[in-house]
Amino acid sequence: GAVVSQHPSWVICKSGTSVKIECRSLDFQATTMFWYRQFPKQSLMLMATSNEGSKATYEQGVEKDKFLINHASLTLSTLTVTSAHPEDSSFYICSASPPGFYNEQFFGPGTRLTVL
Amino acid sequence: GQNIDQPTEMTATEGAIVQINCTYQTSGFNGLFWYQQHAGEAPTFLSYNVLDGLEEKGRFSSFLSRSKGYSYLLLKELQMKDSASYLCAVRASNTGKLIFGQGTTLQVKP
Numbered sequence: 001g002a003v004v005s006q007h008p009s010w011v012i013c014k015s016g017t018s019v020k021i022e023c024r025s026l027d028f029q030a031t032t033m034f035w036y037r038q039f040p041k042q043s044l045m046l047m048a049t050s051n052e053g054s055k056a057t058y059e060q061g062v063e064k065d066k067f068l069i070n071h072a073s074l075t076l077s078t079l080t081v082t083s084a085h086p087e088d089s090s091f092y093i094c095s096a097s098p099p100g101f102y103n104e105q106f107f108g109p110g111t112r113l114t115v116l
Numbered sequence: 117g118q119n120i121d122q123p124t125e126m127t128a129t130e131g132a133i134v135q136i137n138c139t140y141q142t143s144g145f146n147g148l149f150w151y152q153q154h155a156g157e158a159p160t161f162l163s164y165n166v167l168d169g170l171e172e173k174g175r176f177s178s179f180l181s182r183s184k185g186y187s188y189l190l191l192k193e194l195q196m197k198d199s200a201s202y203l204c205a206v207r208a209s210n211t212g213k214l215i216f217g218q219g220t221t222l223q224v225k226p
Contacts, residue, residue: 017191032212034212034213034214036216039119041216041221042218042219043203043216043217044203044214044216045158045216046213046214046215046216049212049213052124057130091156093159094157097212104161104164105149105161105212106161107151107158107159107160108158109157109158110156110158113154
């Protein structure tokens with residue numbers, strides 16, 4: 001099956017610093033990837049759609065200047081949380097669909113971000 | 117607006133059958149998904165429905181009624197390892213993005 005990886009799996013940072021999270025499709029090319037955020041005991045909230053070679057599409061209420069998304073290649077999308085604050089602490093998950101697998105999204109293992 | 121409702125928590129006994137309901141009101145409809153998520157892990161795909169009716173996959177089945185905006189996930193012969201959160205998600209358009217319900221935490225007891 002298709003595999004999506006994320007790096008790092010967890011990160012702890014100080015308030016005010018920036019953190020970059022990588023999402024890779026390991027055995028397929030993905031023109032579109034999705035970034036979600038999940039707070040404890042809550043469901044996944046879509047943050048943005050990452051499009052290879054073009055600007056990301058952000059959901060309402062998500063600050064594009066705070067959550068920078070770069071989809072520079074067909075196998076890599078990055079999410080940078082700029083000037084992180086404790087309220088940004090969350091579980092960040094990406095997903096992608098391989099060509100021909102339109103009806104199934106494969107999720108990465110997630111990145112646990114803790115901002116002190 | 118977009119709204120997807122699921123019960124927050126359910127409890128069932130090992131070996132039993134449990135049905136998790138999901139109702140949705142979305143601006144469009146292009147498929148309904150069920151995912152399983154264990155604590156601290158990413159969701160894993162369980163089922164997909166786009167037409168009315170029942171889709172069976174081993175111990176898991178999923179039903180869809182588009183006219184009622186309703187789906188359920190049926191888990192048979194429950195095992196302890198089935199204790200997890202079950203997420204209902206709707207693809208409201210052809211963009212591929214999913215809208216998730218709040219999830220149902222299922223606890224299976226011996």
